Amino acid sequence: MRRKQNNKAVRDFKERSLITHYNSKSPISEQYRTIRSNIQFSSVDNEYRTIMVTSSGPGEGKSTTAANLAVTFAQQGKRVLFIDADLRKPTAHYTFRVSNAQGLTNVLTKQIPLGEAHRTTEIEGLHILPSGPVPPNPAELLGSRMMKEITKEASEEFDVILFDTPPLLAVTDGQILANLCDGVVLVVGSQKTENEAALKSKELLEAAKAKLLGVVLNRKKMKEGNYYYYYGS
Ligand SMILES: Nc1ncnc2c1ncn2[C@@H]1O[C@H](COP(=O)(O)OP(=O)(O)OP(=O)(O)O)[C@@H](O)[C@H]1O
Numbered sequence: 333m334r335r336k337q338n339n340k341a342v343r344d345f346k347e348r349s350l351i352t353h354y355n356s357k358s359p360i361s362e363q364y365r366t367i368r369s370n371i372q373f374s375s376v377d378n379e380y381r382t383i384m385v386t387s388s389g390p391g392e393g394k395s396t397t398a399a400n401l402a403v404t405f406a407q408q409g410k411r412v413l414f415i416d417a418d419l420r421k422p423t424a425h426y427t428f429r430v431s432n433a434q435g436l437t438n439v440l441t442k443q444i445p446l447g448e449a450h451r452t453t454e455i456e457g458l459h460i461l462p463s464g465p466v467p468p469n470p471a472e473l474l475g476s477r478m479m480k481e482i483t484k485e486a487s488e489e490f491d492v493i494l495f496d497t498p499p500l501l502a503v504t505d506g507q508i509l510a511n512l513c514d515g516v517v518l519v520v521g522s523q524k525t526e527n528e529a530a531l532k533s534k535e536l537l538e539a540a541k542a543k544l545l546g547v548v549l550n551r552k553k554m555k556e557g558n559y560y561y562y563y564g565s
């Protein structure tokens with residue numbers, strides 16, 4: 333019975349691409365750990381506790397990167413909170429299989445306290461705050477004083493807080509959050525992001541006085557046996 337349940341859990345996670353959880357030894361999981369290490373190397377002088385993951389356009393892999401990064405931080409024994417701040421197209425509740433009836437938007441509108449809104453996941457140490465019901469005014473909510481307070485409160489309870497966000501060039505939400513977070517990871521979809529779009533995103537982040545920690549090149553096709561396939565480029 334237990335074995336059957338375990339198999340189902342593995343299948344569910346596979347469907348949502350949480351490779352770092354169902355196959356932590358794969359070369360791809362190793363690449364996510366490399367990103368985690370690079371963030372930690374950047375943290376030598378400044379502590380980067382609140383980190384957002386974004387991209388120029390839609391579908392470049394923000395949510396996949398953010399969720400897998402959250403898993404690798406938790407696997408290292410950190411207390412991690414994953415916040416779905418993509419209030420336009422939230423997906424974290426699907427990825428982590430939790431209800432989205434209550435989440436960030438309920439905390440932002442003071443309907444429930446943060447401590448009651450975030451949930452545990454199957455992954456030890458990893459908590460998730462889903463988006464909650466999609467509001468008509470995401471940018472306004474994310475730019476509110478309450479958002480700052482939530483981030484501060486979360487920083488007292490968790491070692492790392494990862495935010496998933498909407499695309500930078502589409503709406504202002506990402507820029508607003510970038511100003512609030514200690515650091516930003518920019519996902520660039522291989523052969524998808526135009527150079528111009530990536531540069532424009534960099535400009536927007538600079539304008540928001542954000543700290544760009546690095547760029548993740550996603551969906552890069554690599555041949556097996558390639559040195560970089562195993563060790564990360
Ligand atoms: N490295 C990858 N390899 C294979 N599939 C991937 C990879 N990264 C993302 N995907 C898949 O591409 C799709 C889009 O990825 P994801 O949802 O992470 O992008 P996103 O930037 O969050 O999109 P949106 O802008 O809609 O929020 C998903 O189906 C995801 O499983």
Ligand SMILES: [Mg+2]
Nearest residue numbers: 394395418423
């Ligand atoms: Mg997404």
